[in-house]
Amino acid sequence: MEAFKKLEATAASLQIANIDTDQIIPARFLKTPRSTNHGDFLFHDIRRQSDGELDPKFVLNTPENSRTQILVADTNFGCGSSRESAVYALFDAGIRCVIAPSFGDIFYNNSVKNGLLPIELNRSKIEDIWQTLKTANTVKIEVDLENQTIHLPNGTNYTFEIDAFRKQTLIEGLDDIDLTLKYSQLIRDHEKNNATKRPWTATID
Amino acid sequence: MSKPQTLFEKIWSRHVIFEREDGTSLLAIDRHLCHEGSFHAFDKLERENRIIRRPDLTFGIADHYVSTKAPELGNEEESLRIPIEKLTKNTQKAGIQLYGIGTPEQGIVHVAGPEQGLTLPGITLVCGDSHTATHGALGCLAFGIGASEVAHVLATQTLWQEKPKTMRINIEGELSPGVVAKDVILHLISVIGANGATGYMIEYAGSTVRNLSIEGRMTMCNMSIEAGGRAGMVAPDKKTFDYIKGRKHSPKNGNWDLALKDWRTLFSDKEATFDKEIYVKSSDIAPSLTWGNSPEETLPVTGEIPDPRKEPDESRREALELTLKYMGLTAGTQLKDIKVDRVFIGSCTNSRIEDLRSAAAIAQGRKTQVPAIIVPGSAMIKIQAENEGLDQIFIEAGFDWRATGCSMCVGMNGDITPPGERCASTSNRNFKGRQGPGSRTHLMSPAMAAAAAVTGRITDVRELTTVGL
Structure with a gap:
């Protein structure tokens, strides 16, 4: 997995609450293997007009935002379906960080497993960032995971919270299966103990 | 006397294998259900040349791409047949039991799982689908996971989890004529919001919930995710035990009595505290829609x-x-x-x-x-x-x-x-x-x-x- 330490990149506002994973990637694209680039599937239906052409008003369709790596979104981003393809689509379209007041919980986990940093920030701060992003065609933001800070070009700094385990996973680009296999003996002990205490769960009748 | 515990805490604590200093725990997983969409996880394990740890605790069920008009395999478009065939191939290769198209056990994974006795009180159950909370209606900790976590469970039969906060939703009273479990959960989501339970594990309690059938409880737990909650559960009772008894994979013989004795301890203690309590009167609920x-x-x-x-x-x-x-x-x-x-x-x-x-x-x-x-x-x-x-x-x-x-x-x-x-x-x-x-x-x-x-x-x-x- 690609590690995430620090990023200075163009940011874009997506001021719509409850962007669910069906909107991030419609279900008909979920058959696609990971080896195929998912970037074109990102927001596939909501970024298009009814005639199928790209909607010039959709934020990521503007030329200024073609290299956006940071999305500043609204409440409950990534709610709904557990489809990890939603993260594949964001990642393959170049997005490395999503800042929002809250996230769908499974989406949040899926992001961390793929090197995409989800940042939870109070909505009033998000509104301030939206305002800042309106001041110029392209605005660069710096996100520093090590120090848990966001720097805006106007000099404003924010700190953000992330739990230590996820932070470590992202900074080291860690595959947690490798980490877990180091606990194999503990897993075996637990299984043995469980088989004695609750045999009906240890095997299936 | 030991500290009073919620139902969730009782189930959580018996599954913790290891707790890190930062509070993230390695949790044992008792049952894992796969469907066609799980191919991402199987692909990942194959790329990394990893072994599936407990195929005997894993089940495959075909549901997402299955044709409802001509259900026999081969009638669907090729693009839809591929994920179904991948599930067959991946489960066969790993020695995982498959309830595929045409088998009498097949169905929607969250309907077939409980029906086959795979869902039991007190267990941890996961599936790469956000509606896995459905199974919590039988008093277990069940939640949806993404493809990377599916791969992690296949490889280790565990998951790293941050302990969620707890929320109890108390619903009291008799439902009005024409009002059913679906109206209750839709009403609840409108009250607490689509992210009202984000970060929480929900326990549904109160006389209204007790009076619901197991099917009704499943409808409620199913939509926990629509309120942002990753899991929802109802304490098991006689209705639960009656529902489970005699199902294909439910505990048999001596195991049944042992299990029953254990399941009767699965409830939130009287003095147990929740991070949040919500109260709803069922008389406030009408037939509803979005x-x-x-x-x-x-x-x-x-x-x-x-x-x-x-x-x-x-x-x-x-x-x-x-x-x-x-x-x-x-x-x-x-x-x-x-x-x-x-x-x-x-x-x-x-x-x-x-x-x-x-x-x-x-x-x-x-x-x-x-x-x-x-x-x-x-x-x-x-x-x-x-x-x-x-x-x-x-x-x-x-x-x-x-x-x-x-x-x-x-x-x-x-x-x-x-x-x-x-x-x-x-x-x-x-x-x-x-x-x-x-x-x-x-x-x-x-x-x-x-x-x-x-x-x-x-x-x-x-x-x-x-x-x-």
Whole structure:
């Protein structure tokens, strides 16, 4: 997995609450293997007009935002379906960080497993960032995971919270299966103990 | 005396293998259900040359891409056949039991799992699907996970988890006539919001929940994710034990008595505290439905479409205008005046025998005014419904009686609502494009959906059930 330490990149506002994973990637694209680039599937239906052409008003369709790596979104981003393809689509379209007041919980986990940093920030701060992003065609933001800070070009700094385990996973680009296999003996002990205490769960009748 | 514990804490603590200093725990997983979408996880393990640790605790069930018209494999388009065949190949290779197309155990994973006795009180159960919370109705910790976590469970039979906060939702009183579990959960989501339970594990409690059937409890737990909660659960009771006893994979012989003794300890202690408590009176709940693109946009059937001009917050006003535009609705319209183009009765939320019976009670002796399909939650439910003669009632009324699968809830098998059409649906999500690009979804109970089918518009089910009384 690609590690995430620090990023200075163009940011874009997506001021719509409850962007669910069906909107991030419609279900008909979920058959696609990971080896195929998912970037074109990102927001596939909501970024298009009814005639199928790209909607010039959709934020990521503007030329200024073609290299956006940071999305500043609204409440409950990534709610709904557990489809990890939603993260594949964001990642393959170049997005490395999503800042929002809250996230769908499974989406949040899926992001961390793929090197995409989800940042939870109070909505009033998000509104301030939206305002800042309106001041110029392209605005660069710096996100520093090590120090848990966001720097805006106007000099404003924010700190953000992330739990230590996820932070470590992202900074080291860690595959947690490798980490877990180091606990194999503990897993075996637990299984043995469980088989004695609750045999009906240890095997299936 | 030991510290009072919630039901969740009791289940959590018995599954912790190791707790890191930062509080993240390595949790043992007792049961893992896979479906066609799990191919991402199997692909990852193959790329990394990893071994599947406990194929004996893992089950494969085909549901998302299965055709409901011609269920035999080979009748679907090639692009849909591929994920089904991948599930067969991946499970065979790993020695995982598969309930594939044509087997009597097949069904929607969250319907078939409990039905086959794979879901038991006190266990941890995961599946790469957000509606896994359904299984919590039997008193277990069940939650949906993404593909990377599916791969992690396959490789280690564990998951790294941060301990969620706990929320108890207390619902007291008798439900009014025409009000069912679906109305309760839709009402709840409208009260606490689509992210009202984010970060929480929900326990549903109170006399209303106790009085619900196991099927009704499953409908409620199923939509926990629509309130942001990753898991929902109900303490197991005699109804739960009766439901489980004798099912294919339920504990047998000596194990049954041992299990029962343990299950009777699974409840929240009287003095246990929750991070949040919500109180709901069931007398406040009417037959309800969604009108927008988020499940929190729910109103009683007697309500009207809200007016964006009355919304003071600018971004919310704009969002509301966009929603009404997408849904093709005008502010002030009575919900009961809205015409529907089609009806879908099915999904892991509402496709169990009780759901089909309540829809049949409305359909009996009436005729559908719009295309309407009924998709039973499992092959077993389909047979049971046919033995009860429900299929004949539906067919005579003009409904299309289908084979089992996820179908038009998610539209992945080709059962879709065409662009611009309005569907009265018993599923769980009214998101933009969920039932197909441009589809407009109104979520409601099976009886309400059946009522919409026979009138061609949103209908208060009480108007059809009180006739002749």
